[in-house]
Amino acid sequence: MKKEALLDAAESVLSEQGTQALTLTAVAERAGVSKGGLLYHFPTKEALVxxxxxxxxxxxxxxxxxxxxxxxxxxxxxxxxxxxxxxxxxxxxxxxxxxxxxxxxxxxxxxxxxxxxxxxxxxxxxxxxxxxxxxxxxxxxxxxxxxxxxxxxxxxxxxxxxxxxxxxxxxxxxxxx
Incomplete structure (x- = not known):
């Protein structure tokens, strides 16, 4: 999965559910990838933000x-x-x-x-x-x-x-x- 799609998923979680809901698990689920797939591109929530x-x-x-x-x-x-x-x-x-x-x-x-x-x-x-x-x-x-x-x-x-x-x-x- 491309980084842009992961960022889109993270933005969707933020926009729809707020900052408290922004977790790596929630982003991976939204993007339809494993958490490991997300961590490959963004090893921490801070890196994602x-x-x-x-x-x-x-x-x-x-x-x-x-x-x-x-x-x-x-x-x-x-x-x-x-x-x-x-x-x-x-x-x-x-x-x-x-x-x-x-x-x-x-x-x-x-x-x-x-x-x-x-x-x-x-x-x-x-x-x-x-x-x-x-x-x-x-x-x-x-x-x-x-x-x-x-x-x-x-x-x-x-x-x-x-x-x-x-x-x-x-x-x-x-x-x-």
Whole structure:
């Protein structure tokens, strides 16, 4: 069995049953493999959680990069616009991927487990926004998008699709000033 299928199974257990239910036995059962088959790829629960965290970070980085590419590399404000677009794709996409993120970050509550996510946050939010015409506004827009993500993680029904689209357009319009 491929690692990706095992990670999918682990994410399913987390999303459906919560962090307490995330055990190697539960993941192996969900994936339809022996526990030994799971242990071959992920010798500990911590290794499994690290791999889930690494995968969501990589997916978000790739999403940001795809938007930057679509705007044109070096376009003013491309990074922050890409960050907003990627965030809203996670929030509104069919997979509602923010639920994956919520579950995975909860599973990585241990400081050592959370460090890769903390490092990604430092990279995403602490970068020099020199390509932004107004670095202060760009920082505020990225933080607002991050805050919205957090709110929607806790109350998914708070905003409907139309409201989220309006919020996204408003954030993007702030970058045009």
């Amino acid at each position: 690290r791999a889930m965290v690494a995968r969501v970070i990589e997916e978000f980085d790739d999403l940001i990069a795809s938007y930057i590419d679509s705007f044109g590399d070096g376009a003013p404000g491309a990074y922050t616009r890409a960050y907003v677009e990627a965030t809203f794709e996670i929030l509104t996409g069919e997979a509602r991927a923010y639920r994956r993120w919520s579950a995975i970050t909860a599973a990585a509550a241990d400081p050592e487990q959370a460090e890769p996510l903390n490092e990604a946050m430092r990279r995403w939010h602490g970068r020099d926004p020199a390509d932004d015409p107004d670095p202060g506004t760009a920082t505020v827009v990225r933080l607002a998008a991050e805050g919205l993500w957090e709110v929607v993680s806790h109350d998914p029904g708070l905003y409907d699709a139309g409201q989220l689209e309006t919020l996204k357009q408003r954030l993007l319009s702030l970058l045009e000033r």
